[in-house]
Amino acid sequence: METMKQYIEDAEKALLHTYNRYQVVLDKGDGVYLYDIEGKKYLDFCAGIAVFALGYNNKKYNDALKNQIDKVIHTSNYYYNVPAIEAAKKIKAVSGMDRVFFTNSGAEAVEGAIKAARKYAYLKDGSTDHEIIAMEHSFHGRTFGALSVTGNPKYREAFAPMIGNVRFAKMNDFESVIEQVNEKTCAILFETVQGEGGIYPAEEAFMKSIKKLCEEKDILLILDEIQCGMGRTGYMYAWQRYGIRPDIMTTAKALGCGIPVGAFLLTEKVGANSLTSGDHGTTYGGNPLAGAAINIVLDLFEENHIIDNVKETGAYLEKKLDELVREYDCIETRRGAGLMQGLVFDRPVGDIITKALDRGLILINAGMNIIRFVPPLIITKEHVDEMTAILRTCLDAE
Ligand SMILES: Cc1ncc(COP(=O)(O)O)c(C=O)c1O
Incomplete structure (x- = not known):
C-alpha cells in the first residue's frame, strides 16, 4: 500500500x-x-x-442505504419515488414548512431559494429589478447565486460580476437592514447562526424585528439553515427557537449525513406563488438514494x-x-x-x-x-x- x-x-x-x-x-x-x-x-x-x-459507521444508516442501493438508486424527477415522498412528508413535519424541493447540495438550495424569491416578486409586479438583502460575513456557497449573497468580498472578488441587485447589511443590526430596504426589496436572507463568518447567532430582537418588517412589506424572509439546522443548536431548525417561521428556508449537510442532499422549503403562500412547472429542476435531487438517506436520518434523530x-x-x-x-x-x-x-x-x-x-x-x-x-x-x-x-x-x- x-x-x-x-x-x-x-x-x-x-x-x-x-x-x-x-x-x-x-x-x-x-x-x-x-x-x-x-x-x-x-x-x-x-x-x-x-x-x-x-456518527460514523452507524449500522442502521448503513443498512438503509445498502437496501436502497439494491432496489434502485436513481430514477429522475419525471417519476415519483417512495423514499422521496416519505422524506418530503417527514421534513415538512419536523420543519413546519409546507413545500419541499430537494437539491444535491447547500449551494443549490440557496440558488433555488433565490429563484423562488425573485419569481414571487416578479409575479406581483412583473418587474425584474428586485433586490435581496444579505448580511456581511455570511456564507451561502460557491455557485453564482449563493456567492452573490455571500458577504465576504474575498470569495466574490475574482469572479465578478455577481448576479446583481444584492445589498449587504450587518447581522444583528436592524438599523443597517432598514437602511438597505426599498420598494424593490424582495427578500432578506441570512443564516440563523452564521457559521463560516465566525459563529454569530441571530439575536432574538433582530430576528423578530426582521420578521415583522417582512410581514409588513411582503418581503420574503429566507433563513439559511444549512450549517445551523438539523438539531445542531438544540432545535431541529435554529429559527424554531424564536417563535417565528421563515417564508423560505434552506437545509443540507446533516440532512443526508454524508449522502449529498439539500433542500429548500417554502410556505404554502410562497410555494403557490413562485416556482412552477418548468421553472426549476434537477437530475439527481430527491432521487431514491437521497430520499432513503433523509428518511433514515430523520428516523434516527427521533429514535436516538x-x-x-x-x-x-x-x-x-x-x-x-x-x-x-x-x-x-x-x-x-x-x-x-x-x-x-x-x-x-x-x-x-x-x-x-x-x-x-x-x-x-x-x-x-x-x-x-x-x-x-x-x-x-x-x-x-x-x-x-x-x-x-x-x-x-x-x-x-x-
Ligand atoms: C450556511 C451555509 N450555507 C451554504 C453552504 C453551502 O453548502 P454546500 O457546500 O453543500 O454547497 C454552507 C457550506 O458550508 C453553509 O455553511
Missing part, C-alpha cells in the same frame, strides 16, 4: 489545488472517531463540516433523541469552553448555540488546529481567529472532556 506521504503527493498532482488540506489521508470512521490510513485514531469535532450528525442530547451535551460543551476562556488569556470569548460553538482567539488559530491534529483531535476554524466546534450530534460529556484535555495540551504548548 502506498504511504500517506505518497497519497498526498499523488493528490497534489491530480486534484485542482482549491484547498490547503491538512496532511492526513482519512480511511474510516466509527462513532465519533476517524482513522487515517496508517491506523491513527482521531476524535472528530468537525463531523465533515457539520455533516455527520449520527438527538435534540435532547444536543441540549444536554451542548450545555456541557459551553461550560467547558467557558472554563477555557477564563483560563487562557489568548482566548477572548465563546459564541454559539448547542453543538455549534466558536472560541475566539486574539491570534490566528491555524497552529493550534495543526497541533490538535497531531495529538489526535480534529478541529476546524471559522475565519482566521476562531476555532469552530461542530462535532457529531451523538457526542457525550466524556468526548467533550477528551476534547478539552487535548486542546489544553495544545494551548499549553503555544
Whole structure:
C-alpha cells in the first residue's frame, strides 16, 4: 500500500489545488472517531463540516442505504419515488414548512431559494429589478447565486460580476437592514447562526424585528439553515427557537449525513406563488438514494433523541469552553448555540488546529481567529472532556 506521504503527493498532482488540506489521508470512521490510513485514531469535532450528525459507521444508516442501493438508486424527477415522498412528508413535519424541493447540495438550495424569491416578486409586479438583502460575513456557497449573497468580498472578488441587485447589511443590526430596504426589496436572507463568518447567532430582537418588517412589506424572509439546522443548536431548525417561521428556508449537510442532499422549503403562500412547472429542476435531487438517506436520518434523530442530547451535551460543551476562556488569556470569548460553538482567539488559530491534529483531535476554524466546534450530534460529556484535555495540551504548548 502506498504511504500517506505518497497519497498526498499523488493528490497534489491530480486534484485542482482549491484547498490547503491538512496532511492526513482519512480511511474510516466509527462513532465519533476517524482513522487515517496508517491506523491513527482521531476524535472528530468537525463531523465533515457539520455533516455527520449520527456518527460514523452507524449500522442502521448503513443498512438503509445498502437496501436502497439494491432496489434502485436513481430514477429522475419525471417519476415519483417512495423514499422521496416519505422524506418530503417527514421534513415538512419536523420543519413546519409546507413545500419541499430537494437539491444535491447547500449551494443549490440557496440558488433555488433565490429563484423562488425573485419569481414571487416578479409575479406581483412583473418587474425584474428586485433586490435581496444579505448580511456581511455570511456564507451561502460557491455557485453564482449563493456567492452573490455571500458577504465576504474575498470569495466574490475574482469572479465578478455577481448576479446583481444584492445589498449587504450587518447581522444583528436592524438599523443597517432598514437602511438597505426599498420598494424593490424582495427578500432578506441570512443564516440563523452564521457559521463560516465566525459563529454569530441571530439575536432574538433582530430576528423578530426582521420578521415583522417582512410581514409588513411582503418581503420574503429566507433563513439559511444549512450549517445551523438539523438539531445542531438544540432545535431541529435554529429559527424554531424564536417563535417565528421563515417564508423560505434552506437545509443540507446533516440532512443526508454524508449522502449529498439539500433542500429548500417554502410556505404554502410562497410555494403557490413562485416556482412552477418548468421553472426549476434537477437530475439527481430527491432521487431514491437521497430520499432513503433523509428518511433514515430523520428516523434516527427521533429514535436516538438527538435534540435532547444536543441540549444536554451542548450545555456541557459551553461550560467547558467557558472554563477555557477564563483560563487562557489568548482566548477572548465563546459564541454559539448547542453543538455549534466558536472560541475566539486574539491570534490566528491555524497552529493550534495543526497541533490538535497531531495529538489526535480534529478541529476546524471559522475565519482566521476562531476555532469552530461542530462535532457529531451523538457526542457525550466524556468526548467533550477528551476534547478539552487535548486542546489544553495544545494551548499549553503555544
Ligand atoms: C450556511 C451555509 N450555507 C451554504 C453552504 C453551502 O453548502 P454546500 O457546500 O453543500 O454547497 C454552507 C457550506 O458550508 C453553509 O455553511
